[in-house]
Amino acid sequence: MDSKFHAFMFPWFAFGHMIPFLHLANKLAEKGHRVTFLLPKKAQKQVEHHNLFPDSIVFHPLTVPHVNGLPPGAETTSDISISEDNLLSEALDLTRGQVEAAVRALRPDLIFFDFAHWIPELAKEHMIKSVSYMIVSATVIARLHDPGAPVEVPPPGYPSSKVLFRGNDAHALVIRSIFYERLYHQLATGFKSCDVIALRTCNEIEGKFCDFISRQYQKKVLLTGPMLPEPDTSKPLEEHWSHFLSGFPPGSVVFCALGSQIVLEKDQFQELCLGMELTGLPFLVAVKPPRGSSTIQESLPEGFEERVKGRGVVSGGWVQQPLILSHPSVGCFVNHCGPGAIWECLMTDCQMVLIPFLSDQVLFTRLLTEEFEVSVEVFREKTGWFSKESLRDAIKSVMDKESDLGKLVRSNHAKLKEILVSPGLFAGYVDNFVEGLTDLISVQKHD
Structure with missing residues (x-):
């Protein structure tokens, strides 16, 4: 039997999902497997530069139907x-x-999906295997359940008390929105119906959650490891950022980025800028222009640019996040606790300050701040917003090498980094993952 397989990938229509799926596709292609990647037509141009194996990874554009x-x-x-x-x-x-027509025409061996809960049913009809691939943390998946079904009580030793929402987390109410209720139902359906669950994590951080998920859904759980992209050595850090950062001492700059989907209200954006200013430290902020604004400049607090000239920059454009994080001058990373950002930061010496916005980010934040104690969360007011003072205090707490909290976070981060950078760890996850998929397909072919 030919051990090389052909996989379909069908991620949620968000770049924060499509790009991690493409990182996984690169790893599969590197091992000699073929991938057909289903995505919206316009998105192809924006992600194709991540395709390192264009001969093995073929994009299959979909027409997104109009919805009122x-x-x-x-x-x-x-x-x-x-x-x-x-x-x-x-x-x-x-x-x-459209997906079914592609499956019928191209006859893949298996199909990866995340939000499309109907994929397992379609896969069974066409005698192929379905893989529910989740890029969010296992902490979050372990908390998901079908809203209409009873919740299984976590077993002893499951650290539930420390990762639940706190009562005054006003921003966590986002999980009650129509989308999140619908999403939770879809994910639970997908987990129950798929052939195998795949998670972008590793046992060293979320092993107990992965074991719990396997028991909860009575499914095999395969781990890919963090699936970080290969560093692009052909493109050094852009000259203006390199010049700016190199003007400061090692570990002194605060870098802030909140992902591709977070758009702040204007007053909260200004509070973020003022909080950075209050630290007295050099900083680089890379966020989208706030809601209702077309540029960053028009929304900056009055007199802000003059006051921080030479030590602080706010950019509304895309930046080379991994290269900035690895720059010796950067010592703190303020972020939204997206899984990709966290993995990137854990592999560096940057300290983490977290401002979660969505429900999955809140849970992952609690794991990192209260279980592993490798980060600090920005305190929020009862309204759900954070103040410039609470942002300043969180940053100062990790940047002060003499504070007890700063020492604790630095020490724990260094220990965890040492485990994660151990030679062969991530490559071993990829090898085991591919072996698990090959076994899954061979079972199908022998049935």
Whole structure:
């Protein structure tokens, strides 16, 4: 039997999902497997530079059907506000006919999916295997359940008390939105129906959660490891950022980035800028312009640019995040606790300050701050917003090498980094993952 397989990949229509799926596709292609990658038409141009094996990874563009209420031409979450995610989810479901036609024509061995809960049913009809691949942390997956079904009580030793939402987490109420209720139901359906669950994590950080998920769904759980992209050595850090950062002592600069989907309100954006200013430290902020603004400059606090000239920069454009994090002058990373950002930071010496915005980010934040104690969370007011003072205090606490909290976080981060950078660890996860998929397919072929 030929041990090389052909995989379909069908991620949620968000770059924060498509790009990690493509990182996994690169690892599979590197091992000699073929991948057909299903995605919205316009998105192909924006992700194809991540395709390191264009001969083995073929893009299959989908036409995103129009749904009432969805802005004309919207194809990914970057084209809409978070409140319209449920409409894009409906549009994704309406591509089922196109996906099925591609499966029928190209006959893959297995198909990876995340939000499209109907994929396992389609896969069974065509005698192929389905893999529910989750890029969010296992901590979050262990908390998901079908809202209509009873919740299984976690077993002894499961650290539930430290990763639950706190009562005054106003921002955590986002999980009660239409999209999140619908999403939780879809994910639980996908987990129950798929052939295997795959998670972008490793046992060293989330082993107990992975074991719990396996028992909860009575499914094999395969781990890919963090799936970090290969560093692009052909493109050094852009000259203006390299010049700016190199003007400061090692470990002194605060870098802030909040991911591709977080768009702040103008007052919260200004509070972020003022909090950075209050630290007295050099800083680089890379966030999208706030809601209602077309540029960063028009929304900056009055007199801000003059006051921080020479030590602080706020950019609204894309930046080379991994290269900035690995720059010797950067000592602190303020972020939204997206899994990719966390993995990147854990592999560096940067200290972490977390401002979670969505429910999955809140849970992952609690794991890192309270279980592993490798980060500090920014305190939020009862309104759900953070103040410039709470941001300043969180940053200062990890940047002060003499404070008890700073010492604790630095020590724990260094120990965890040492484990994660051990030679062969991540390559071993990829080898075991591919072996697990090959076994899954061989069972299908012998049935």
